[in-house]
Amino acid sequence: MEIQITGLRKHYASEGRIIKALDDVDLTIPANLIFTLLGPSGCGKTTLLRAIVGLENPDAGEIRIGDTIVYSSRQGINLPTEKRGLGMVFQTYAIWPHMNVFDNVAYPLQNRKVPKEEIRHRVAETLAFVQLEGYEKRPATRLSGGQQQRVALARALVAQPKVILFDEPLSNLDAKLREETRKELKSFLNDLQITAVYVTHDRVEALALSDTIAVMRAGSIIEIGSPKKIYFDAESEFVADFIGRANLVKAVVRQQTTDATIVDSDIGRLACRKGDFPIDAAVTLCLRPEFISLAKGEHEGTNVVNGTIVSLVFVGDAFEGEFRVGEQLLLARIEPETSLAAGDEVGFQVRPEHCLLVAK
Amino acid sequence: MSGKHTNLTYLLIALVGFLTVCPVVMLGFGSLSEGLTATGTFTLAKYASAYSDPALLEVIWNTVIFVVGAAITATTLALFLAYLNIRTDIPCKFIFGIISIIPMMIPHILFSVSWALLLNPSNGILNLVLKELFFLDSAPFNIYSLPGMIMVEGLLDLPIAYLIIAPAMAAFDASLEESSRVCGASTAKTIFRITLPVLRPAILAAFILCVIRGLASFAVPSVIGMPGRIYVLATHLYQMVSTGFAADYGKAAAVGMSVLLTSIVLIYLYRHLTSAGERFVTIAGRGYKPTIIKLYRSKIPLFIILGILSFILIVLPVVVLVYTSLVPYSMVPSARAFSMMSLKHWVDVLNDPISLLSLKNSLFLGVFGATIGIVLSIFVAYVIVKVRTRAAGVLESLSFLSFSFPGIVIGVGFMWFFVRTPLYATIWALLIGYIATYLPYGIRPLSSAFVQIHNHLEESSLVSGASYLTTLRRIVIPLLIPGIVSGWVLMATMFVRELSLSVVLSRPGTEVLAVQILRFSEDGLWGRLSALGIMMIGISTLLVITVTMIGNLFRPADT
Structure with missing residues (x-):
């Protein structure tokens, strides 16, 4: 009923x-x-x-x-x-x-x-x-x-x-x-x-x-x-923050393409899931830790973020890794048998559909 | 639904308000009137004569010493017992349970009489034994004295103080003490520096309640104080209203006003302390047990002290009464005394029409009065616990008021009221007075029963399609049965042995047990007194057992 x-x-x-x-x-x-x-x-x-x-x-x-x-x-x-x-x-x-x-x-x-x-x-x-x-x-x-x-x-x-x-x-x-x-x-x-x-x-x-x-x-x-x-x-x-763990990063909309929205954020320029925002709108970029797969060394290409690992906390089925990109601290899930350690230079490439933009 | 409850709340406020405020107002009215039947003219003459009485100063002084002395005795003993029970490995802990319920079993007047029988200076049994043993010329003890009164009242108030202090002690968070030990303090130092200060609100509350009880006490001052010509406010007042044709209810009301006001101030102080107490005593979660202190070598001596105390409190009064009811006159227990034993006093009592009438009246008041009282208590407790509006708060304060009532004073207040109604000198006057004075004793166990019934239990019944009345019948009442039983038992036993209100309101034809016992004691008829007293204890015990068994019938068989 x-x-x-x-x-x-x-x-x-x-x-x-x-x-x-x-x-x-x-x-x-x-x-x-x-x-x-x-x-x-x-x-x-x-x-x-x-x-x-x-x-x-x-x-x-x-x-x-x-x-x-x-x-x-x-x-x-x-x-x-x-x-x-x-x-x-x-x-x-x-x-x-x-x-x-x-x-x-x-x-x-x-x-x-x-x-x-x-x-x-x-x-x-x-x-x-x-x-x-x-x-x-x-x-x-x-x-x-x-x-x-x-x-x-x-x-x-x-x-x-x-x-x-x-x-x-x-x-x-x-x-x-x-x-x-x-x-x-x-x-x-x-x-x-x-x-x-x-x-x-x-x-x-x-x-x-x-x-x-x-x-x-x-x-x-x-x-x-x-x-x-x-x-x-x-x-x-x-809602994005309440429903799961999320890295929330300030961003500004720069360009709308056919299948993505391009933003300038505190962690660099990224192509994100297409959202209905005007150019120059201030938005929040939401990145879930499970979609960040860190690897050693500096990465190159599109939709790439590079940083330094600050700490690793072992929680059983994974490590919770905290890493710094510029002034921004981000959280990532790292598989439990990783060889990464604090101080390592790391980077990751993220798919646009995993970069969610929400209104501020 | 809420509309119905508003009406119920206002109805109860009117009813309880009448019961508690009416005697207070009438007492004030009486203190300003010229005579019991005079209406309309007011005078301050009664205050002038009451407070210019030169004897009053001594009476007040006696009262202060008696009340404070008894309260200190009771609180100290209660603290000692509570600590032994809850915090040490003393054996036979079931004794503490018995100590806390004896006031329901042995009426105060009988307890006082049994001590008079033991330690009166002319033929007290214990005094006679000591005289023979040590070849003394005169009796070593005189119970008819202030110390005697303080001792007996202190023992009588001990269970009340215990019932307040023991739960606080049990809820005490042991880590407070443990950290004191870690900081290097000894057991004794921890008790005085940590345990007692943290328990201070509970101890103070027990002390204040004992002071209120002492002020209201009539049994000890009349049975033990009056023969020794030691008058306290209660007996001072009693003299004014009991001396034949010259009874002066106006003067009694004028004195009573200050007793009542003192009591009311104290009871609200008590309430403030007990609610503030929660801030002090830290209560740990479920399954928590306080650490037990091993007594080692002091175990045996402490156990002997406990044994003597419980013997004095539980066994001695009953034994003395049984013995006195069987021997022809006061004598030391001996082979001769046992050979002279007979049931003569019992037969005398059963042939005495006034004693029989008082038995009948008290039984009626106990059974019928407690039933009405508990029905009222169910509704009042429901509104106080479950409705929780501002009006419910007013109801709670009103119902709490009668906790402070000194029976004899409130009796005088009711006298001023009843004399204007056809209820005067009927058993209904006693019934109304009893319920007004003892209502909190019915409300308290029911409130705690209601607190335990989570709102969800009622709500899920409504969701299951049961009407409000079905929910009451099938869910609420069955869960309340333990509270109803203990409230009923408490009220019934208090009504059966009621003395201080009854000495004022009881008239020829409405004699009750305790008043009849007081008459026997004034006339020195100790044998008959003891026989009637044992019947009184028997009735109370029978009521307790019967109702507890009825309550068990309603309980589900497998819980």
Whole structure:
């Protein structure tokens, strides 16, 4: 089911200042895909999610889920949470500690007055789907973090909602389990025809899980696109910097050719991915460390940058090398078996499509 | 949803405001009135006569010594016990758990009576034993003295002080001490230079709460102070309202005003300290355990001290009462005493209509009063913890106010109110007074229960399609059961043994247990007193056990 949000506004007063948690947000969340709201903490992503599910009362705007208007300030509609028929996985999982696994998962069905026999059947089915078959009688207090997460997912799915919402559901798991659960979640959601709205501040999670990412900042959505588009072709410096590690270099547009934009930057003249900028516009050149492959010696040719290695830090699967080009320090990923050392003269050639230009 | 809560908040503010502000206002009103039934004319005569009384100066002096002495005794002992329990390897740590709950089991008046039975100068059992052993001419101890009062009150307030200091001690970050040791300080030096200063807010808070309790205390001043003609403010006030036809509620109100104001100032000081305390005591993350100090050679002597203390606090009062209820008159335990034992006093009590009435009344007040009190507490705690608007803050301050109430003073305030209503001299007057005075004891365990229920637990129920009421019934209430049980038990046991409010509000027909016990003590009927006292302890214990078992029924079987 598609979710349509129009002009959604929510302001808080805190210590005498107005905080715009949602600043007239317009957004269409496509049906049956995984849609991620990504942003730093305090950007309004959780407020937006809670407004969709009805736990937060917006100041103005409209929310439409499928054909139903669940909230509209103009028409005075505010459907209570329990009538919206959605599923949600909370950051804390919110597994009720006084119930066992079965009672936790059966709860949404009991509220919908489903016959007992069918409840048993559907709970068993859903638990099997999240790979917890046979856990019905287990007390909620005796589940591991990963199991709690699955129970929460089963509870959100059991009533077969058309929309499921996730509020940073993996942030309480340790790093290894988080990675496994992320993959699992992706395959669960791919198997279901369901609209998923996923809130996270973790860019890797967003990139790995989503069909579409919306990046939020200060109550506004500043960019929407596929993970690849957001990563390779961000429109703003904020998004380019937030979605991955990036070297940001000041540059000025000099020339537009048919397939590239030529800039003069603090690290020299470079041909970059074609962008819609006027001549002499001040822009930011964004170079991801993984696209810089350093080699010893001075390089010659086009799109070449030369510098000196300042430091190398071993981080396991690679070295993080810092090198100086003029006044500019750049970060590069260097393969772990490199023979480079601090003080070496190095250079690299970069492909124009890896040089992203964003507006300042 | 928020609209509903605003109405609920205002309703509760009105209700709690009536319960707590009404007696205070009526006390002020009474202190300015000419007489209980006189309305409309105001006078300062009561203040003039109350504060020009030459006896008042001595009363105030006694009060200060009594209250401060008892608070120092209680805090020092509590600090010692808390340190032993939490920071050392002393054996038998379960004793500390018992010490912290005995005030629920043994009413203050019975504890005071048992010490009077042991150490009174004419026939105190311990005094008689010591006289025989050492061939003394007179009794070595006189409990009817200021030191006697301070000792008994100090022991009574010890559990309260312990309950404040022990958690602070447990939350103490041991690395503060460890770094002191690394810097070359000895264990003793670390205790005095680091541990105690860091714990200062908790210690001060415990001390202030003990001072408030001492000011409000009526059992010790009446049972131990009055026979020795040592009057403190509480008994001074009691004299004014209890002397037959000449009862002067106006004068009592005038004196009561200053007691109440002192208490209110102290309780807000206490609250300030406990909230500021969080800044001081650094609490480490979960799974944290403070380092345990090995006692080595001092283990045995310290354990003996602990044993004596817990014997005095837990065993002695009950043993003395049981013994006294069985022997015909005060005598040293001997073969002769045991041969003369009978159930005569028990039979007397069970044939005494007033004792039976007081049993019935106290049981009713305990069961019914605590139930109403806890229902009110559930709503108040919910608004305070979960709604958190400015109005909820007002509600919290209002409900906190009655923590400061000295029972006898607030009783006089309620007297001025009830005499104008048909509730006067009915059991409902006592019920309302009890709930007003002891509301914080119901709110506190419920607030901490609500704090533990994360908002997500309720929200996920709403998302699952449950209505607000279903969420309350299936999620919130079941999770609250432990808080409800402990709040109910606390209130019920306090109501069953309530004394200081009841001595003012109880009238013929509405006698309650503690007041009847006070009458027996004034008449020197120690045997009957002990028999009734043991019944009182029995009722409290029975209530605690029953309700705890009912609470367990609601708990899921496998957790």
